[in-house]
Amino acid sequence: MAGRRRVGNLLALAVLSAVVERPMHPYEMASVLRERGKDRDMNIKWGSLYTVVRNLEKHGLIEAVESVRTGGRPERTIYRITDAGREELVDWVRELISTPEREFFRFEAGLSVMVVLAPDEVMELLGRRLSLLEQEIAAARESLAAFSRELSRMLLIEAEFDLAMREAEAAWVRSLLDELTSGSMPDLELWRKFHETGEIPAEVRDMAERSRTGNQK
Amino acid sequence: MAGRRRVGNLLALAVLSAVVERPMHPYEMASVLRERGKDRDMNIKWGSLYTVVRNLEKHGLIEAVESVRTGGRPERTIYRITDAGREELVDWVRELISTPEREFFRFEAGLSVMVVLAPDEVMELLGRRLSLLEQEIAAARESLAAFSRELSRMLLIEAEFDLAMREAEAAWVRSLLDELTSGSMPDLELWRKFHETGEIPAEVRDMAERSRTGNQK
DNA sequence: CATCGTATATTCGCAAGCGAGTACTCGTCA
DNA sequence: TGACGAGTACTCGCTTGCGAATATACGATG
Numbered sequence: 001m002a003g004r005r006r007v008g009n010l011l012a013l014a015v016l017s018a019v020v021e022r023p024m025h026p027y028e029m030a031s032v033l034r035e036r037g038k039d040r041d042m043n044i045k046w047g048s049l050y051t052v053v054r055n056l057e058k059h060g061l062i063e064a065v066e067s068v069r070t071g072g073r074p075e076r077t078i079y080r081i082t083d084a085g086r087e088e089l090v091d092w093v094r095e096l097i098s099t100p101e102r103e104f105f106r107f108e109a110g111l112s113v114m115v116v117l118a119p120d121e122v123m124e125l126l127g128r129r130l131s132l133l134e135q136e137i138a139a140a141r142e143s144l145a146a147f148s149r150e151l152s153r154m155l156l157i158e159a160e161f162d163l164a165m166r167e168a169e170a171a172w173v174r175s176l177l178d179e180l181t182s183g184s185m186p187d188l189e190l191w192r193k194f195h196e197t198g199e200i201p202a203e204v205r206d207m208a209e210r211s212r213t214g215n216q217k
Numbered sequence: 218m219a220g221r222r223r224v225g226n227l228l229a230l231a232v233l234s235a236v237v238e239r240p241m242h243p244y245e246m247a248s249v250l251r252e253r254g255k256d257r258d259m260n261i262k263w264g265s266l267y268t269v270v271r272n273l274e275k276h277g278l279i280e281a282v283e284s285v286r287t288g289g290r291p292e293r294t295i296y297r298i299t300d301a302g303r304e305e306l307v308d309w310v311r312e313l314i315s316t317p318e319r320e321f322f323r324f325e326a327g328l329s330v331m332v333v334l335a336p337d338e339v340m341e342l343l344g345r346r347l348s349l350l351e352q353e354i355a356a357a358r359e360s361l362a363a364f365s366r367e368l369s370r371m372l373l374i375e376a377e378f379d380l381a382m383r384e385a386e387a388a389w390v391r392s393l394l395d396e397l398t399s400g401s402m403p404d405l406e407l408w409r410k411f412h413e414t415g416e417i418p419a420e421v422r423d424m425a426e427r428s429r430t431g432n433q434k
Numbered sequence: 435c436a437t438c439g440t441a442t443a444t445t446c447g448c449a450a451g452c453g454a455g456t457a458c459t460c461g462t463c464a
Numbered sequence: 465t466g467a468c469g470a471g472t473a474c475t476c477g478c479t480t481g482c483g484a485a486t487a488t489a490c491g492a493t494g
Contacts, residue, residue, distance in 0.1 A: 009451080010326050017330045027473050041329040043321040047452035050474065055450090076473070093334055096327025098342035100350050103322055104260040105382070109227050110313025112258040112375040113234045117310055125315040133317050152404045158329040161389060165322070168385030172378060187369045226481080244443050264482035267444065272480090293443070 005092065006059040010042040011052045013096075016061065016081060016089040023065050023080035026053050041158045053079065061085035107169075118195040119180065119188055126177045133170040140166065222309065223276040227259040228269045230313075233278065233298060233306040240282050240297035243270050258375045270296065278302035324386075335412040336397065336405055343394045350387040357383065 005012075017038075018029045026049055033039060056062045062079045081089075107129075114122050140163050147156055179185040222229075234255075235246045243266055250256060273279045279296040298306075324346075331339050357380050364373055396402040 010321075010323070013326060013330065017333065020333065025473085030473095038329060041321075042326045045452055047454080048450080051451070089330075089333060093327055093330055094338075094342055096323055097331060097334075097339065098345040098349075100346055100353065100383075100386070101323050103320065103382075104227075104258075105320055105378075106227070106313055106318050108375045108378055109230060109259045110310055111378060112255060113230065113306075113310055114314060114374070115371070116234065116237065116306060117314075121311075122314065125311055128315040129317055132315075136317065152407075153402065154332065154404055154408060157331070157393070158325045161322075161325055161328055164389045165320075165382070165385060166317075168382060169317070172381045176374070185370065187371055190369075191371060242443080244441095247443095262482055264484080265480080268481070 006061070006088070007052060007055045009048060009052050011044050011048055012056055012061075013089070013092055014038045014042060014044060015049075015052060015056060016085055016092075019062055019079055019081045020086060020089060023078050025076040025078045026050055027076070029053075056085070059084075061088050115191065115194075119191050123177065123180050126173055126180070130170060130173045130177065133166060133173065137163065137166050137170060223278070223305070224269060224272045226265060226269050228261050228265055229273055229278075230306070230309055231255045231259060231261065232266075232269060232273060233302055233309075236279055236296055236298045237303060237306060240295050242293040242295045243267060244293070246270075273302070276301075278305050332408065332411075336408050340394060340397050343390055343397070347387060347390045347394060350383060350390065354380065354383050354387060 014033050015029055018024060018032050024032070030046055030049055033044070038044065053062070057064065057079065060082055062081050062085050065078045065080050067075050067077045117125075140159070144156060144159050144163060147159070153160075180188065231250050232246055235241060235249050241249070247263055247266055250261070255261065270279070274281065274296065277299055279298050279302050282295045282297050284292050284294045334342075357376070361373060361376050361380060364376070370377075397405065
């Protein structure tokens with residue numbers, strides 16, 4: 001999965017951002033990252049931690065400093081970041097911030113095959129989505145407000161972004177739902193017919209077949 | 218990766234949505250899906266096609282009908298959807314539409330570690346992102362308009378969603394950039410200092426350490 | 435009719451990812 | 465004092481994902 005990154009997993013970014021402050025052993029990285037809520041910003045699976053650390057070492061981005069044994073615990077290997085690692089970290093962050101990447105929302109996949117359901121069911125499902133979204137937004141807003149009282153905004157910027165995206169999604173769903181329920185969405189009757197008749201409309205499919213070429217990106 | 222889905226890869230959803238119309242062999246599924254632009258709605262890697270098809274068969278969601286040989290071409294196995302497959306398809310779409318799932322934007326990961334860069338650099342990078350986003354949006358808008366001329370809106374709904382999300386992102390970035398350049402973002406001076414001094418501020422980190430608990434979800 | 439490019443159709447093998455398991459330690463509460 | 469639960473620290477092994485390779489057919493072109 002590397003792409004241009006030698007270790008592609010975002011957990012590697014998190015690890016680098018931890019060891020850049022001081023040398024640590026893997027379990028400590030996990031604690032630090034958890035404490036800072038990084039597992040909420042990235043999709044971190046702790047099962048991958050040791051694999052990722054090993055790969056980072058293999059590529060010279062971090063290096064083992066020493067192995068200490070405290071009490072009877074298993075031996076812990078302490079890693080520190082290398083110059084190459086520091087460079088990778090900075091370069092990676094630059095890229096993540098400066099370069100928009102196509103995100104594939106699971107919702108989008110759902111929308112793109114929604115015609116397998118009846119329109120009325122879709123409306124109901126969208127309604128459910130909207131109300132769940134609203135709940136989440138309320139909770140997120142509240143928790144953000146709570147944190148803001150003791151934390152600089154700059155450290156909460158990701159949470160603000162996340163909130164903004166959810167609000168945008170909710171707004172979009174709301175407007176789609178309006179169009180569907182008010183009946184102002186074109187071809188809605190056609191769609192409904194398919195589901196009473198049974199199957200997919202040759203005419204529309206043909207249209208689809210025809211034009212699909214030369215899209216952006 | 219399955220979760221509750223027996224075959225977790227979204228390519229499996231696409232495959233099901235293709236074979237629900239008529240039996241096909243794998244390569245034909247690929248052509249059909251490509252033609253319909255499904256590879257733009259989901260993050261499809263064609264290298265996974267045969268693995269996914271095999272897994273779908275293994276779980277009884279599709280089944281082989283026959284193997285035909287046309288000319289000297291390699292033998293093609295034709296699959297049709299089963300009742301279980303139809304059920305899975307419908308249920309999956311229901312879930313995708315009704316249940317919002319936390320998406321992990323790569324940008325968010327970047328934001329969450331942006332403090333490793335100097336504030337002025339971040340502003341520059343955000344500027345670059347914004348202009349790239351604007352280009353993409355313009356292109357997407359244009360291509361959507363082109364398609365709309367010959368295609369029902371309902372078949373372009375995903376593209377509309379995608380566009381809306383990008384617009385929301387652009388708006389958010391623009392407003393962040395404004396706050397940073399106008400200097401209205403709090404603690405900006407503190408941040409700048411770190412980078413002249415050299416390192417991360419104990420005070421702020423401590424704040425961070427303290428409060429992180431009981432977030433939403 | 436030799437050649438070349440494009441479409442057809444699939445296989446292979448490595449490596450990444452990660453859920454689940456292991457094993458030990460320490461504090462505490464009865 | 466011994467049992468228990470929570471935390472510490474890591475390992476294992478299966479599965480999935482996917483880039484790259486393979487091999488043949490077909491039509492166009494010189």
